[in-house]
Amino acid sequence: MSEEKSLNFIEEIIETDLAAGKHKSILTRFPPEPNGYLHIGHAKSICLNFGLAQKYGGATNLRFDDTNPVTEDTEYVDSIKGDVQWLGFQWANEFYASDYFEQLYAFAVKLIEKGLAYVDDSTSEEIAAQKGTPTQPGVRNQYAERSVAENLQIFTDMRSGKYADGSKVLRAKVDMASPNMLLRDPIIYRIKHAHHHRTGDAWCIYPMYDFAHGQSDSIEGITHSICTLEFIPHRALYDWLIEQLEIFPSHQYEFARLNMTYTVMSKRKLLQLVNEGHVESWDDPRMPTISGMRRRGYTPKSIRDFCDRIGVAKRENLIDLSLLEFFVREDLNKTALRRMAVLDPLALEITNYPAGQVEMMQSENNPEMPETGEREIPFSGTLWIEREDFMEEASKKWFRLAPGAVVRLKSAYIVRCTGFEKDADGRVTKVLAEYIPESRSGSDTSGVHAKGTIHWISAAHAVQAEVRLYDRLFKVENPSAEEGDFKSYINPDSLQVIEHAYIEPALTAAQVGDHFQFIRKGYFTLDAVHSNASKLVFNRTVTLKDTWAREAKK
Ligand code: ATP
Ligand code: MG
Numbered sequence: 001m002s003e004e005k006s007l008n009f010i011e012e013i014i015e016t017d018l019a020a021g022k023h024k025s026i027l028t029r030f031p032p033e034p035n036g037y038l039h040i041g042h043a044k045s046i047c048l049n050f051g052l053a054q055k056y057g058g059a060t061n062l063r064f065d066d067t068n069p070v071t072e073d074t075e076y077v078d079s080i081k082g083d084v085q086w087l088g089f090q091w092a093n094e095f096y097a098s099d100y101f102e103q104l105y106a107f108a109v110k111l112i113e114k115g116l117a118y119v120d121d122s123t124s125e126e127i128a129a130q131k132g133t134p135t136q137p138g139v140r141n142q143y144a145e146r147s148v149a150e151n152l153q154i155f156t157d158m159r160s161g162k163y164a165d166g167s168k169v170l171r172a173k174v175d176m177a178s179p180n181m182l183l184r185d186p187i188i189y190r191i192k193h194a195h196h197h198r199t200g201d202a203w204c205i206y207p208m209y210d211f212a213h214g215q216s217d218s219i220e221g222i223t224h225s226i227c228t229l230e231f232i233p234h235r236a237l238y239d240w241l242i243e244q245l246e247i248f249p250s251h252q253y254e255f256a257r258l259n260m261t262y263t264v265m266s267k268r269k270l271l272q273l274v275n276e277g278h279v280e281s282w283d284d285p286r287m288p289t290i291s292g293m294r295r296r297g298y299t300p301k302s303i304r305d306f307c308d309r310i311g312v313a314k315r316e317n318l319i320d321l322s323l324l325e326f327f328v329r330e331d332l333n334k335t336a337l338r339r340m341a342v343l344d345p346l347a348l349e350i351t352n353y354p355a356g357q358v359e360m361m362q363s364e365n366n367p368e369m370p371e372t373g374e375r376e377i378p379f380s381g382t383l384w385i386e387r388e389d390f391m392e393e394a395s396k397k398w399f400r401l402a403p404g405a406v407v408r409l410k411s412a413y414i415v416r417c418t419g420f421e422k423d424a425d426g427r428v429t430k431v432l433a434e435y436i437p438e439s440r441s442g443s444d445t446s447g448v449h450a451k452g453t454i455h456w457i458s459a460a461h462a463v464q465a466e467v468r469l470y471d472r473l474f475k476v477e478n479p480s481a482e483e484g485d486f487k488s489y490i491n492p493d494s495l496q497v498i499e500h501a502y503i504e505p506a507l508t509a510a511q512v513g514d515h516f517q518f519i520r521k522g523y524f525t526l527d528a529v530h531s532n533a534s535k536l537v538f539n540r541t542v543t544l545k546d547t548w549a550r551e552a553k554k
Helices: 009-019 040-055 074-086 097-113 124-130 148-160 209-220 229-245 267-275 290-296 300-310 321-335 505-509 547-553
Strands: 027-030 059-064 093-096 117-120 169-172 187-191 205-207 224-228 251-255 258-260 317-319 337-339 345-350 359-364 374-379 382-386 406-409 414-422 428-435 456-458 463-470 495-503 516-518 522-526 537-542
Touching: 009 040, 009 224, 009 251, 027 040, 027 209, 027 224, 040 059, 040 074, 040 224, 040 258, 040 290, 040 300, 059 074, 059 097, 059 209, 074 290, 093 097, 093 209, 097 117, 097 148, 097 169, 097 187, 097 205, 097 209, 097 229, 117 148, 148 187, 169 229, 187 209, 205 209, 209 224, 209 229, 224 229, 229 251, 290 537, 300 321, 317 321, 321 522, 321 537, 345 495, 374 456, 374 505, 463 505, 495 505
Parallel strands: 027 059, 059 093, 224 251, 258 317, 337 516, 345 428, 463 537
Antiparallel strands: 117 169, 169 187, 187 205, 345 382, 359 374, 382 456, 406 414, 414 428, 463 495, 516 522, 522 537
16 A cells, blocks of 8 residues: 555655665664653654655664753663554664763864864853844854864863853854854853763763764764754754764654644653643553553554654644544454443343343354454343433334334344333333343344444443443544643543443453453453452443544534
């Protein structure tokens, strides 16, 4: 299928480069900063970088962009590696920008020696004031006149810890009049006496993003360095540094970041949701994180298909969450085993069914995958059905249970409703029915036609489980674009916990990672965190149909 699709602009560039012999093979990288868990936006970047390498017979490095010692942690490193592998990708090399600190330091020395970098003692306020504005050129201060020898000495002393945080910076000497503010003698090294999760206390100066990223690309020989649009203004500096340092000419290409409706996608905001207890954790099934989606029951294939479908854009846009859900349904419909579960139980008594009798009914595991065969479901005279499948007074269009109505019990018999019982509050407590013995599924000779089919669980065999239903995390399409605190748009009803649902006995064998379709109720998976030997907890991955699309049409 991907062969027939037209090429995206990055593919076009790669094909041109390969045809021109510019590169023998391509090397891409995925460069996460280990300061949080990966989200669906990162999945887009992962699918793009690894996907291009796969398509063109190249390779992809996983590079941790760990130049900021303060916010980074090995917990994040481990989760990122797990998420990339779960999505189905394997990196050629696992690298860390911090592995290059010595090399990057040498690059900085080289720039100083070429008269292209200087140590500036100004405060950050002074530096900002001297930078000018987009319409006014900046001014160089006296520190730019320091000699090469003096700069080398001070930079060495900066490294050895002689100076306090913030007292000096190393700046590249580019162009204080450039219309691109990032070229106005950008800071490339700062002093930070901080412990780094990998290099420990070896360094007290750290390279800035712009000095680390492109140079790391170049050290690794990355041919196509793909990032998001906000890095467009950085490209000039990326190219300038590579040119001045005379190193491998990596190139940067930008595409639009993925934004999705009804969620937020910055690690900083996601961290707030976790820290302030709006969600359980980074892998809360409502989170747009890869770990949250995994726990909720999304499959790697559905996420890859989604990323493939949305393609590579050059302009920012907001992708509808229901498109991702569409791919989740499409995958799970093919692979999930069908089971029965009653989420809001109401008793159904079949008054003419022999007391104490139990029959084993056969039901398909997945009609889309006949090779999965059938399972047995115990049937008896006392069942649980879904409360919403009964109506005291039904209209003509009601094809489920109501006094006098007939309905098929899935994979079992047709029953005719004969009455119901209520409690003192007027709440229906039990539905009464008679079954038609000749109507057994698979050998129905009754001649009775039931328009509706409902699911059920034999009360004596029912297993209790907790079921968690999820809705969108935010009430508005784009919480980040709304006025005020994005958290004031959190949907208070995004989690509904059903403590006493009933599931069929076959579901006691469910394992974390299994996917089920609870007939008529949606796709479900065992919750990896709350389930244990004495309590089964299922997460609803997604409903069977797009209920929001239906709402919108009303
Ligand atoms: P956030 O803004 O969520 O904190 P980030 O850009 O700081 O994300 P990084 O760890 O630096 O996160 O990102 C690693 C890679 O993933 C980068 O190449 C980045 O451009 C890409 N990426 C991050 N967010 C998105 C997104 N929403 N869509 C596409 N790519 C993204
Ligand atoms: Mg970043």
